[in-house]
Amino acid sequence: MKTPVIIAAHNEEERISDTLRSLPADRTEPIVAVNGSTDATAEIARSFGVTVLEFEEQGKLPAIQHALSSLGQCALEPLMILDADTVPVNPIKWHRIMTKQLNARGDVPMMTSGPVWFTSEKGARVGPAARSLFRIAQAAATRSVAEDTGLKGGQYGPHQGMRIERPEVLDAVMALEHFWPMGDVALTEAVADTEGGSFVQLVHKDALAYTPESASYPPLSYYLKNGMKKAVEATVQSYVDRGATGSKPYSPKKTK
Numbered sequence: 605m606k607t608p609v610i611i612a613a614h615n616e617e618e619r620i621s622d623t624l625r626s627l628p629a630d631r632t633e634p635i636v637a638v639n640g641s642t643d644a645t646a647e648i649a650r651s652f653g654v655t656v657l658e659f660e661e662q663g664k665l666p667a668i669q670h671a672l673s674s675l676g677q678c679a680l681e682p683l684m685i686l687d688a689d690t691v692p693v694n695p696i697k698w699h700r701i702m703t704k705q706l707n708a709r710g711d712v713p714m715m716t717s718g719p720v721w722f723t724s725e726k727g728a729r730v731g732p733a734a735r736s737l738f739r740i741a742q743a744a745a746t747r748s749v750a751e752d753t754g755l756k757g758g759q760y761g762p763h764q765g766m767r768i769e770r771p772e773v774l775d776a777v778m779a780l781e782h783f784w785p786m787g788d789v790a791l792t793e794a795v796a797d798t799e800g801g802s803f804v805q806l807v808h809k810d811a812l813a814y815t816p817e818s819a820s821y822p823p824l825s826y827y828l829k830n831g832m833k834k835a836v837e838a839t840v841q842s843y844v845d846r847g848a849t850g851s852k853p854y855s856p857k858k859t860k
Contacts, residue, residue, distance in 0.1 A: 612667035662848035713801035785843035
């Protein structure tokens with residue numbers, strides 16, 4: 605059985621082909637949720653023969669919810685979420701390790717997140733190496749505490765695995781408001797905080813994916829000069845300024 609891969613896409617005509625081309629056709633079933641796009645994203649996605657959903661509302665979280673609704677009962681089964689500009693380094697091994705983790709603890713609600721390697725806007729993979737190493741180190745720190753203390757730090761977003769498993773968990777996910785930024789954290793908490801649910805941060809070279817560095821992140825020099833707290837505040841504000849109408853930032857819950 606192929607694994608659904610939900611891909612939220614807003615004006616991604618320059619990147620969606622690389623993402624879809626990278627996914628193993630014999631193992632994955634992409635669902636491209638094109639939200640509020642004004643370019644050729646939908647047409648390009650259709651040329652790959654994948655399922656394409658189009659709607660006017662912008663936003664990654666609403667796009668994921670639309671895709672889950674389209675899946676019906678299959679939304680309860682293991683699936684993956686991938687940004688439209690994110691490409692697994694080794695797609696077959698990426699699929700294997702992500703799905704293996706989702707099935708590792710039996711029939712329980714589960715969220716996983718894989719490590720990322722940031723690239724420049726033009727796709728260069730060596731420029732922002734220091735930031736990428738920081739993110740991988742952050743993922744490693746999270747993995748050591750995730751199962752014991754719940755959601756604590758870590759990285760979310762570009763590529764995640766999700767096993768909703770129960771109708772009431774799906775209801776909780778579908779009831780989420782339009783959060784941006786940190787909608788991916790809200791999604792993770794909605795699943796992981798349910799009875800028996802959990803979150804696991806993967807740290808493995810075969811789970812690695814390339815993704816462009818967000819324009820909202822200040823340069824490392826800003827972190828060094830102003831400190832982590834101010835850098836985080838600046839990042840969130842930048843995301844808010846670029847957010848779609850009706851979205852709002854999410855405040856993570858305290859750890860268990």
